[in-house]
Structure formats: C-alpha cells, structure tokens
Amino acid sequence: MTFAMRRALLVVLVLVTVLPAATAEARTGGRSRGSAITGGDVDRTSIYLRATYDADLDLEWSTGRVAVRSEMRVTNTSGGPIDRLELNTVAAALGNMDLIETTVDGRAVEVTVSEQTLIVRLGGVLPEGASATVLIRYRATLRDAVSGRSWMFSRANGIRSVHRWIPWVSRKRPFFSADAGDPFFTALSPEVNVSLTADRALTYATTGWSTGSDGNTRHFRATDVRDFNFTAAADYGKTQGYSRDGQTRIVVYSRSFSRSGILADARSALAAFEAKLGQYPYPRLTISEASGGTGMESPSHIWISATDPDYLHRFVTVHEVGHQWFYAVVGNDQPREPFADEAVTEFLTRWYLDSFRGSSCAKDELDRSIYGYSGGCFYETVYVGGAYFLNELRQDISSTRFWSALRGYYQDHRFGFGGTYELLQRLKKAANAAGVDVMPRYRDRFPSLY
Numbered sequence: 001m002t003f004a005m006r007r008a009l010l011v012v013l014v015l016v017t018v019l020p021a022a023t024a025e026a027r028t029g030g031r032s033r034g035s036a037i038t039g040g041d042v043d044r045t046s047i048y049l050r051a052t053y054d055a056d057l058d059l060e061w062s063t064g065r066v067a068v069r070s071e072m073r074v075t076n077t078s079g080g081p082i083d084r085l086e087l088n089t090v091a092a093a094l095g096n097m098d099l100i101e102t103t104v105d106g107r108a109v110e111v112t113v114s115e116q117t118l119i120v121r122l123g124g125v126l127p128e129g130a131s132a133t134v135l136i137r138y139r140a141t142l143r144d145a146v147s148g149r150s151w152m153f154s155r156a157n158g159i160r161s162v163h164r165w166i167p168w169v170s171r172k173r174p175f176f177s178a179d180a181g182d183p184f185f186t187a188l189s190p191e192v193n194v195s196l197t198a199d200r201a202l203t204y205a206t207t208g209w210s211t212g213s214d215g216n217t218r219h220f221r222a223t224d225v226r227d228f229n230f231t232a233a234a235d236y237g238k239t240q241g242y243s244r245d246g247q248t249r250i251v252v253y254s255r256s257f258s259r260s261g262i263l264a265d266a267r268s269a270l271a272a273f274e275a276k277l278g279q280y281p282y283p284r285l286t287i288s289e290a291s292g293g294t295g296m297e298s299p300s301h302i303w304i305s306a307t308d309p310d311y312l313h314r315f316v317t318v319h320e321v322g323h324q325w326f327y328a329v330v331g332n333d334q335p336r337e338p339f340a341d342e343a344v345t346e347f348l349t350r351w352y353l354d355s356f357r358g359s360s361c362a363k364d365e366l367d368r369s370i371y372g373y374s375g376g377c378f379y380e381t382v383y384v385g386g387a388y389f390l391n392e393l394r395q396d397i398s399s400t401r402f403w404s405a406l407r408g409y410y411q412d413h414r415f416g417f418g419g420t421y422e423l424l425q426r427l428k429k430a431a432n433a434a435g436v437d438v439m440p441r442y443r444d445r446f447p448s449l450y
C-alpha cells in the first residue's frame with residue numbers, strides 16, 4: 001500500500017463515518033445525532049420497558065431540600081412503538097416538585113405531571129428494540145409531617161426517608177384517591193447507580209449496596225429492583241449478621257429501637273420463606289428505621305416506622321421480608337390487584353407466625369383495587385381475609401400441593417409480573433389434582449375474574 005493509497009483510504013473512512021450521521025440528522029429534522037426517535041405519534045406506552053438509571057441526589061439536611069439529576073437509558077422491549085413514558089416519583093405527589101429540565105436524547109421535551117406520574121412525551125416515536133436517553137432534573141422538599149403518605153418523603157424523628165425519588169418506568173395510577181395500599185406499578189430495572197450527597201455526614205440505608213465514597217458523597221448500586229429508596233440519619237446504630245445459609249448479609253439500622261430482635265426475626269423468616277419458595281435473590285437485606293408511617297417494602301430493603309410500637313416490629317419485619325418474594329421478585333399491578341402482593345405476603349406472615357384469623361369486616365370480594373375498599377376494611381378484607389382464604393385453600397388441597405403451586409407461580413414470574421388471575425389459576429390446577437373444585441369460592445370472592 002502506497003502513501004497516496006493510504007491517504008485516499010483515510011478520506012473514504014472519514015466519509016463513511018460522518019455521512020450516515022449527517023443524513024440521519026437531516027432526516028430527523030435536526031434532532032440529536034444518533035437518536036432512534038422518529039417522527040409521529042402512536043398514543044402508546046408500556047410497562048414492558050427495560051431501563052437502567054444513573055441518579056444523583058443532593059440533600060440539605062435541616063431544610064429537607066433535595067436536588068435530583070436522573071439519567072435513564074430506556075430500551076423499548078414492549079413489542080410495539082411507544083411515544084411517551086409514564087414515570088413514577090413520590091416527589092411529584094408529596095415533595096412540591098419543581099421540574100427543572102427534561103430531555104430525551106438531548107432535546108427538551110414536554111412533561112405533564114399528574115399526582116405521582118410524570119408523563120414524558122418522547123418528541124416522536126421510539127420503535128420496538130430502540131433505546132433513548134432521558135435526563136430529568138428536579139428540586140423538591142421533604143415533608144416535615146408523617147401523616148397520610150407523607151412519611152414516604154419526609155424528615156422527622158431525626159431521619160430522612162426518601163421513597164421513589166428516581167422517576168421510574170411505571171404506569172399512571174391515582175395516588176391520593178385511596179387511603180391505604182401501595183399505588184405503584186413499577187418495572188424491574190437490571191441496574192441502578194446512585195450517588196447521594198448531603199451537607200453533613202450521614203449513615204444511609206438503601207435498596208442497594210455501597211460502591212464507594214468521596215467526601216460527603218456516597219455511591220450505591222442495585223440490580224433487579226423495582227425502586228431505589230433510602231433512609232438516612234446522622235446517628236443510626238447498626239447491627240448485622242448473615243442469613244442461615246450464609247448467602248445474605250442482613251443489616252439493621254435504627255435510632256430509637258432495639259435491632260437484635262428484628263435481625264433474628266428477619267433471619268428466621270428469610271430461611272422459612274426460602275425453604276418454601278426458593279432462594280432470596282439479593283446479596284443483602286437492609287432493614288432501617290424510617291421517619292414514620294408504616295412498614296414498607298423495597299427490593300432488598302425494608303422500612304420499619306419510628307412511630308410503630310415495639311410489639312409490632314416482629315409482624316412488620318416478617319411481612320416486609322415476605323414482600324421480597326411478592327413485590328420485589330414477582331411484581332404486579334399493586335394498586336389494581338392488591339390480592340397478588342398483599343394477601344399472599346400476609347398469608348406468608350400469618351403462616352410463619354401461626355396467626356390466621358377471619359376478617360373483622362363483613363365478607364367481601366377480594367378482587368377489587370386499592371381504591372375499591374373503605375378505610376380499615378381494606379386491610380381486614382384484602383390482607384387478613386385474603387390470607388385466610390389462601391390458608392383455607394391450603395388446608396383443602398394439602399400443604400404440599402399448595403406450596404408447590406405457590407413456588408411454581410413464583411418461579412414462573414420471577415423478575416417479571418404476576419397477578420391475581422395467574423396465581424389463582426396456578427392454585428386451581430393444584431386443587432384439580434386434589435379433586436377439589438375451587439370454582440364456587442373463586443366465583444364468590446373474585447367475580448371480576450370468574
């Protein structure tokens with residue numbers, strides 16, 4: 001090869017590299033170079049999107065002001081084109097959120113905020129299989145109350161509790177129209193990287209694990225999670241141990257309550273549920289005292305309320321450990337089908353504690369949404385009554401058949417979504433094998449499904 005030939009080849013190579021990008025830009029009318037978004041609209045979104053998140057949060061301790069920058073890489077794995085994202089963050093519902101910037105592939109886009117949901121227009125259509133980068137910057141303020149759902153985004157009792165601050169792939173669901181229940185339907189993310197900075201030294205309890213620090217910034221990572229939450233305090237005490245099989249590090253953080261009992265209960269519930277359902281999939285289980293409210297689940301992370309009396313800690317710990325199987329690993333539309341996560345988790349809890357009882361509310365249907373029950377009867381009907389229903393079924397078809405069906409359902413929907421119907425069908429198959437006809441009770445309690 002001569003020098004002239006080399007120079008000619010170089011020119012060709014440069015043209016080959018530059019031209020496609022230039023024509024792509026011309027085609028998309030000046031849109032960001034390399035963006036896969038094409039013109040038009042399809043009026044469609046989906047929960048079946050794959051997104052990874054890189055998110056930073058700055059916290060001003062005394063005022064509770066937070067500044068968030070979250071960059072997500074979202075790939076459309078939904079089987080069809082989409083033109084918007086429905087992202088979930090409680091900062092929008094509770095934190096008086098001020099949206100500073102939202103871009104898709106570097107271009108500013110239109111966002112509508114509806115309670116906890118940011119509806120992000122992609123500025124065109126993202127075809128199946130294509131990816132986009134979405135950057136969101138906002139400011140918000142943690143509440144200084146813990147009433148209602150305020151505790152999810154709050155500063156109280158020496159603790160900062162920050163739930164679902166990363167705008168996350170979800171579906172739009174009402175936040176305020178149910179008194180109780182989790183109004184979240186969120187997709188699993190294979191990887192989340194987080195940096196948390198505060199204006200004072202803090203101990204953080206998070207959904208992930210620490211990957212390092214510099215100054216007052218701490219870095220965390222989590223994999224296969226449906227949210228990324230944290231609590232922080234300047235004076236958390238810490239007690240830790242390992243699961244019985246040595247596979248899971250269990251760490252408990254608290255300011256006001258004793259940690260050893262919670263650690264022991266978590267350890268023993270984890271072993272019991274693993275034996276029945278399958279291995280807990282995360283390397284760590286973090287349990288932390290949160291500013292108030294009630295116990296709350298997150299993948300590999302549990303909040304125990306600072307305002308719960310001590311006698312509730314055992315029940316709440318076991319219940320939230322149960323959610324690791326049903327919510328964290330097997331997701332579902334929590335607001336629309338609370339039976340699929342709450343009744344099953346309460347069943348695990350009451351089976352473990354041997355504390356089944358009938359609902360104190362009148363017998364009612366189990367297939368309504370969290371918006372379909374009134375006040376205290378939501379817990380009594382769906383949790384207590386739902387757990388009782390499942391336990392009667394277990395007794396009628398035999399424990400072996402029941403647990404095998406529940407384990408099968410768990411394995412089938414691991415890191416995806418299950419649902420009330422899928423669960424009931426699995427149990428029906430096991431009942432048929434036992435010669436038990438479940439249709440009368442299914443029709444009675446799940447009229448929308450049977």
Ligand SMILES: [Zn+2]
Pocket residue numbers: 319323341342345
């Ligand atoms: Zn629950």
